[in-house]
Amino acid sequence: MYFTLPKEYREATADDMRERIRAAKKRLGKKLLILTHHYQRVEVVEFGDHLGDSYGLSKIAAAQKEAEIIVFCGVHFMAESADILTGAHQMVYLPNPLAGCPMADMAEMADVLAAWEYLGEIVDTKKIMPISYMNTAAGLKAFTGRNGGLICTSSNADAALKWAFQQREKVFFFPDQHLGYNTGKKMGLSPEEMVIWDFSRESGGLTKEQIEKAKVILWKGHCHVHTNFTAEQVREVREKYPDVKVIVHPECPPEVVDLADASGSTAFIVKYCEEAPPGSTIAIGTEINLINRMALTYPDKTIFELSGQTCPVCANMYRTTLHDVAYTLEHYQDIKPIHVPEPTRSEALLALEKMLEII
Numbered sequence: 018m019y020f021t022l023p024k025e026y027r028e029a030t031a032d033d034m035r036e037r038i039r040a041a042k043k044r045l046g047k048k049l050l051i052l053t054h055h056y057q058r059v060e061v062v063e064f065g066d067h068l069g070d071s072y073g074l075s076k077i078a079a080a081q082k083e084a085e086i087i088v089f090c091g092v093h094f095m096a097e098s099a100d101i102l103t104g105a106h107q108m109v110y111l112p113n114p115l116a117g118c119p120m121a122d123m124a125e126m127a128d129v130l131a132a133w134e135y136l137g138e139i140v141d142t143k144k145i146m147p148i149s150y151m152n153t154a155a156g157l158k159a160f161t162g163r164n165g166g167l168i169c170t171s172s173n174a175d176a177a178l179k180w181a182f183q184q185r186e187k188v189f190f191f192p193d194q195h196l197g198y199n200t201g202k203k204m205g206l207s208p209e210e211m212v213i214w215d216f217s218r219e220s221g222g223l224t225k226e227q228i229e230k231a232k233v234i235l236w237k238g239h240c241h242v243h244t245n246f247t248a249e250q251v252r253e254v255r256e257k258y259p260d261v262k263v264i265v266h267p268e269c270p271p272e273v274v275d276l277a278d279a280s281g282s283t284a285f286i287v288k289y290c291e292e293a294p295p296g297s298t299i300a301i302g303t304e305i306n307l308i309n310r311m312a313l314t315y316p317d318k319t320i321f322e323l324s325g326q327t328c329p330v331c332a333n334m335y336r337t338t339l340h341d342v343a344y345t346l347e348h349y350q351d352i353k354p355i356h357v358p359e360p361t362r363s364e365a366l367l368a369l370e371k372m373l374e375i376i
């Protein structure tokens with residue numbers, strides 16, 4: 018896909034864009050709702066009516082009945098989820114249509130269906146609960162809903178796994194292997210009970226026995242932002258700052274999560290920074306825009322990025338600029354909204370509603 022803003026917007030100054038966004042917000046009033054994810058640029062977050070992680074923003078979208086124009090400053094799967102959760106009179110717009118999620122792209126519909134079919138040759142799929150991480154395309158959320166499963170986010174992964182095991186023997190978790198593994202480990206599963214389905218290999222690279230014995234079958238997907246962090250970085254930061262608290266996102270590799278003082282969703286990390294006593298030193302393993310904002314918000318605490326060398330930026334989240342937002346607000350009538358057609362919408366809604374019910 019190719020996307021470029023008209024010249025008038027490309028060449029406009031940030032101040033000009035700010036002024037035009039303010040004017041559009043005033044003009045559209047309650048018809049408009051701007052949702053901004055924590056990983057968005059600071060200047061975009063400034064104009065959000067709500068700031069949150071994918072779970073928090075989904076809840077807000079689901080509860081929102083008034084706004085007819087919802088501008089979702091995040092990535093594609095988030096805007097799709099918002100469209101599924103809102104009414105037919107509400108249009109959801111993604112200001113930069115190129116903002117996708119490479120992790121979501123690691124789970125292709127055809128590959129997931131083939132894996133499910135193969136698993137079904139070994140175990141009755143009625144005994145397997147599909148859990149799809151929020152970071153998936155709507156078609157996969159629909160697959161999950163159709164098969165009795167639910168959507169999870171990093172905020173409710175523990176509850177999702179518990180819920181799944183109350184009903185079925187096994188879980189098929191996709192696409193983030195690390196979130197699935199870290200959550201399973203937290204609830205007491207052994208490494209042998211969690212196997213990785215490698216979609217690039219025949220039969221997922223697993224034997225029949227491995228599948229039969231497994232409690233959790235994890236899709237071999239990952240987030241390239243969170244897999245930047247290493248155990249070595251945790252050791253180094255502890256040596257340099259003996260009082261440091263290391264807080265990481267559960268999309269990080271297990272060896273990093275194991276060495277951290279705490280791990281949790283974006284909302285958890287925000288709360289941790291807020292509640293830490295003044296003078297605290299906190300090294301965070303997650304997306305850089307969130308870390309920078311935490312450091313700016315709490316100048317009485319020393320907050321910095323864990324690796325100290327890489328720049329863990331989510332380039333897709335970073336795509337959305339003030340210029341994109343201004344253009345969307347001024348031209349929404351000419352822009353194609355994000356629209357999930359039936360029956361995908363209704364099937365995906367089943368899985369999303371279950372997500373909102375549990376915590």
Ligand code: SF4
Nearest residue numbers: 118119120240242331
């Ligand atoms: S941070 Fe990772 S998981 Fe989140 S949107 Fe970016 S690539 Fe996807």
